[in-house]
Amino acid sequence: MSTTDPRTENFPLAAESREATLAALREERGLTPTERVIASVEAYTPQEAAERTLANEMLADTRPGVRAPLLINLGPNHPSTHGVLRLIVELDGEVVKEVTPVIGYLHTGIEKQCENKTWWQGVTLVTRMDYLAPFANIKTYTMSVEKLLGIEVPGRAQWIRVLLAELNRIASHLVWLGTSGLELGAMSVFFYCYRERDELLDLFEMVSGERMNHRYFQVGGCAQDLPPGFIERLQAFIDEMPRRIDEYEALLTGNPIWKDRMKGVGVLPADDLIALGVTGPTLRAAGVPHDLRKTNPYSGYEHFQFEVPTATEGDCYARYLVRVREMRESLRIIQQVIDGLPEGPTIADDRKVVLPPREELAWSMEALIHHFKLVSEGFKVPAGEAYAPIESPRGEMGCYVVSDGGPKPHRVHMRDPSFVNLQATAPLCRGNYLADLIAIVATLDPVMGGVDR
Amino acid sequence: MSDVSAQIEMASPGAVVGEHELLGELTVEVQKERIVEACRALRDGPSQYVLLSDITCADFPDEPGRFRLAYELTSLATGARVRLRTWAGALDPEIESVTSVWPGANWMEREVYDMFGVRFNGHPDLCRILNPLDWDGHPLRRDYPIGGEEVQFSDAV
Numbered sequence: 001m002s003t004t005d006p007r008t009e010n011f012p013l014a015a016e017s018r019e020a021t022l023a024a025l026r027e028e029r030g031l032t033p034t035e036r037v038i039a040s041v042e043a044y045t046p047q048e049a050a051e052r053t054l055a056n057e058m059l060a061d062t063r064p065g066v067r068a069p070l071l072i073n074l075g076p077n078h079p080s081t082h083g084v085l086r087l088i089v090e091l092d093g094e095v096v097k098e099v100t101p102v103i104g105y106l107h108t109g110i111e112k113q114c115e116n117k118t119w120w121q122g123v124t125l126v127t128r129m130d131y132l133a134p135f136a137n138i139k140t141y142t143m144s145v146e147k148l149l150g151i152e153v154p155g156r157a158q159w160i161r162v163l164l165a166e167l168n169r170i171a172s173h174l175v176w177l178g179t180s181g182l183e184l185g186a187m188s189v190f191f192y193c194y195r196e197r198d199e200l201l202d203l204f205e206m207v208s209g210e211r212m213n214h215r216y217f218q219v220g221g222c223a224q225d226l227p228p229g230f231i232e233r234l235q236a237f238i239d240e241m242p243r244r245i246d247e248y249e250a251l252l253t254g255n256p257i258w259k260d261r262m263k264g265v266g267v268l269p270a271d272d273l274i275a276l277g278v279t280g281p282t283l284r285a286a287g288v289p290h291d292l293r294k295t296n297p298y299s300g301y302e303h304f305q306f307e308v309p310t311a312t313e314g315d316c317y318a319r320y321l322v323r324v325r326e327m328r329e330s331l332r333i334i335q336q337v338i339d340g341l342p343e344g345p346t347i348a349d350d351r352k353v354v355l356p357p358r359e360e361l362a363w364s365m366e367a368l369i370h371h372f373k374l375v376s377e378g379f380k381v382p383a384g385e386a387y388a389p390i391e392s393p394r395g396e397m398g399c400y401v402v403s404d405g406g407p408k409p410h411r412v413h414m415r416d417p418s419f420v421n422l423q424a425t426a427p428l429c430r431g432n433y434l435a436d437l438i439a440i441v442a443t444l445d446p447v448m449g450g451v452d453r
Numbered sequence: 454m455s456d457v458s459a460q461i462e463m464a465s466p467g468a469v470v471g472e473h474e475l476l477g478e479l480t481v482e483v484q485k486e487r488i489v490e491a492c493r494a495l496r497d498g499p500s501q502y503v504l505l506s507d508i509t510c511a512d513f514p515d516e517p518g519r520f521r522l523a524y525e526l527t528s529l530a531t532g533a534r535v536r537l538r539t540w541a542g543a544l545d546p547e548i549e550s551v552t553s554v555w556p557g558a559n560w561m562e563r564e565v566y567d568m569f570g571v572r573f574n575g576h577p578d579l580c581r582i583l584n585p586l587d588w589d590g591h592p593l594r595r596d597y598p599i600g601g602e603e604v605q606f607s608d609a610v
Contacts, residue, residue, distance in 0.1 A: 023587070032580040104583040111568075112592055116599050147476050274503050274529065277557030288529065290504075295532035386476055387525055387536065389506065400523065402511045411511040411593075415525070423560050452583060 037088050037100045041073040069097055076105045082179065082441055083448035087425070094433050099426045103419075106452035114412035118378030119145055120219060122412060126399070127213045129414060130450030132175050135161075135168040136392035137414070137450075138217040140399040143298065143388035145219045148381050148403055151353060156344045157221035158299045163337040164207065164216070165299075165390075166330040167234075170241070171200040172393035173323045177248060180320075180442040184261050189251055196244050199237055206230050219379075220354040221347030231338060238338070241331055249324060262317035266428040266440035270314065276427070277420040280395025282444060285322045286314035292391040299390075304333045319443040353379045378407035387415075394418055394445055416450040457481055457495065457535050464494030480536045485548050488524075488539055492554045495526055500533060502526040505551070508561035510541070510569045512595045519543035520571050524551070541571045550576040568593035 021039070024031050031039065061068075075086035084105040090098040110129055114122045126141045127134045139161060146153060153161075178193030201211040206227050208216035216223050252258045270286040283290055291308040293301040309325035311318035347354050355374055356367035383405040389398035395417030402411040421444055428444070429437045454462075458469045458481050468487035473480055483491045495502040506525040513519055518540025526535050541548050550573035551558045562573040563582040570591035573579055581588060590597055 032578045034578050035580045035586060038586065104581075104585070107583045109592060112597075112599060115595075150476075275556055277505055277555065277561075279504070290529050295529075296534075384475055385478075385480075385511075385523070387478065387507075387534075389534075396506060396527075398507060398525070400507065400509050400525070411509075413507075413509040413511075415507040415509075419560065419564075420557060423557055 034100055034102070037071070037090075038102060040071055041088050067093075076102075082183075082446060085422075085441070085446065085448055085451075087437070087441075089434065089437065091434060094435075096429045096432055096434060096437055099429045099437065101422055101425050103422070103448070103451050106448045108453065110453050111412050111414065114409055116408065118407050119381055119409060120374070120378055122409060123218065124213075124215050126412070126414065127215060128449065129453050130392065130394070130397070130416060130418065130447045131212060132172040132447050133168055133392050133394070133397075133450075134212060134214055135164045135217065136390060136397050138214070139165055139299075140388055140390045140392075140397050140414075141401075141412070142217050142219050143390065144386045144399040144401045145381060147386040147388050148384055148401065149219070149353060149379075150382075151220050151348050151350055153221050153299075153348060154345045155300070155342045156225075157346045157348075159337050159341050160222050160226060160346060161217060161299050162301065162304070163334055163341075164204075166333045166337075167200055167203065169330045169393045170327050171197050171204075173327050174200070176323060176393075176442075176445045177320075180439075180445075181252070183438050183442045184258070186252060186255070186258060189248060192244070192247060192251075196241065203230070203234060203237065206233070218347060218354070220350060221345070223347075225346045231341075234334070235338060238331055238334055242328065245324060245327055252320070253324075259317060261435075261439050262320060262443075263313075263315060265316045265432060265436045266443065267313070267315045268424065268428055272427065273314075273424060276424050278395070278424050280392070280417050280421065281319055281322045281326065282421060282424070283395070284308065284310045285318035287312045292389055292396060296389070298388070304336050306330075306333050316439045316443040323445075380405060380407050381409075389415070392417055394447065394450070395421060414450075414453060416453065418446040418448070418450040419453075422446045422451055455479060455481070456500065460498040460500070461487075461491045461494050464498075465490040478534070478536060480538055482538045485539045485541065488522075488537070489549045489551055489554060491537060492524065492526075492551050495535065495537075496554055500528050501530045502528045502533075502535060504529055505555040505557055505561075506534075508551075508558060508565060510565045510571060510593075512569060512593065514595050516540070517543060520546045520569055522548065522565070522571070545572075546570065547572040547574055549574050550579075552576055567591070570594065 070091045072089045072091060074089060076084040086102040088100040088102060089096055110125050114125055123138055123141060126137045129137050174193040174197040178190040181189030204214060205211050208214035270288050273283050273286055287310055289308050289310045294308055306329045309322045309329060311322055351370045356370050360367040361371055381403040383403050385402045387398050387400045389396050397417055398415040400413040401409055404410040425441060428440045455472060457479060458472050461468050465487050468483050468491050470482040470484060504527040506527050508524050511521050513521060520541035522539050522541055524537040550562055560582060562576055563579060565571050566573060566579055567581040567584050568591055
């Protein structure tokens with residue numbers, strides 16, 4: 001027989017929750033709601049489960065019409081939960097009473113690792129967080145470090161950064177559209193979206209040599225200039241893309257099944273979303289035109305003509321429409337970059353921060369010394385703190401850096417929109433059907449690499 | 454004194470310890486006991502800092518307050534930003550939770566608790582979030598060694 005004392009071996013909980021209970025006892029507190037719900041769905045061996053079922057059946061109220069809420073564990077490896085997201089759902093029949101997201105399955109300690117690497121090595125690490133928006137990750141990191149250094153990024157580098165950030169926004173929205181379609185049963189959309197996304201990854205590869213996890217933005221600018229032939233290939237993509245977006249819309253926008261699954265599902269008033277810290281397309285779909293590219297322009301976004309798409313309904317369908325229109329607006333910005341790309345250097349000329357040009361190492365002793373110092377010791381950043389937020393495909397992404405004046409960061413913290421937005425899952429899902437939960441999580445668009453960091 | 458500090462002082466006299474503007478970012482240091490009042494004053498004040506962008510912490514083992522918390526506030530009306538800063542204390546670090554002002558502070562405070570061990574009083578669900586529930590220690594403290602952690606799941610090999 002089992003016992004209720006967590007200090008004994010046959011306490012009926014798996015090790016993780018037993019430890020949580022013990023920790024709570026040590027700190028003289030009860031289990032928190034999340035700890036309690038995790039303990040309730042803890043994995044048992046089949047034998048233990050059979051024993052418990054028997055015990056529960058004897059306790060159960062079997063009168064007709066009386067039913068207990070059902071606790072279901074979805075994930076962390078559930079095909080419809082958008083990555084390694086674990087959701088513990090309390091159901092009354094088919095209606096969701098409560099959802100508890102459990103995260104951390106992709107936690108890699110990037111913030112801790114950054115403290116043990118030099119500032120320039122950190123660029124490689126932060127790229128890997130939100131793996132669908134690598135350019136956004138590096139951009140906010142480099143912008144924060146540049147702010148502390150007081151270094152000026154040349155105009156051409158700024159424009160290239162805008163170009164790649166917008167291409168990245170399209171690529172990220174394409175993955176979102178494709179996987180959301182897949183999760184809701186519109187399978188062909190997935191193939192169309194990934195076809196275009198692959199072309200984008202080819203373009204990223206041309207620029208940086210990598211399809212994902214690019215290390216292309218550096219502190220001070222970009223690693224190198226755009227390669228020959230890039231602009232022509234990009235122009236061909238830009239010319240073709242509006243027709244492709246029309247194709248997706250032809251498949252989905254008027255599709256009665258798509259509308260049935262999305263319309264009126266997952267609505268929360270804008271004030272509630274703001275109180276939860278939600279930003280990005282989810283907030284804009286609820287009628288708040290908050291876009292950092294417009295409200296706090298950075299990297300020269302004030303020079304570009306573009307609209308901030310919004311909707312008023314605030315449901316899943318509105319979020320879909322907002323994201324599709326954002327792709328079209330990004331295309332507009334990219335066309336303006338191609339037409340007006342200024343000439344000039346692509347990285348700041350500061351030998352204490354930026355690596356000297358490769359060819360100079362052959363004949364300049366100073367360049368060689370600078371190169372050696374930068375690679376071995378790294379550059380020093382003046383003491384202080386900075387936070388430079390940008391508009392990532394999912395909302396406000398910011399990097400809070402603290403420097404103690406040395407070559408390594410004292411603290412790097414990423415404010416990832418996926419992490420904060422995911423808190424809205426429970427309020428959005430309560431009272432909806434279980435099937436709606438899939439649509440709601442899909443249109444929140446959390447990227448677990450960014451959530452768990 | 455900036456408008457932001459004046460607003461906090463009006464709602465809670467003596468709450469502001471200091472302020473400085475560096476690199477275009479306004480930082481207001483407030484007393485730890487007054488953090489909730491300061492946050493509520495800025496949220497409901499004329500500049501409407503309604504969006505709590507971030508709560509984070511940095512560990513300074515040599516400082517008397519040790520854990521320095523930073524609250525990034527954003528005004529959706531003007532786009533203005535302000536950072537509130539306060540120290541949680543070296544021994545038994547704890548502070549009042551701001552979840553009563555912004556429900557979105559819930560996970561941010563859980564992350565700080567998980568990584569630094571700062572306790573947030575009045576938090577509805579203060580438990581670990583990114584690390585497993587039975588994790589030992591608080592990884593982002595400066596005295597937590599990198600590479601010293603146990604290898605998980607080694608019994609399954």
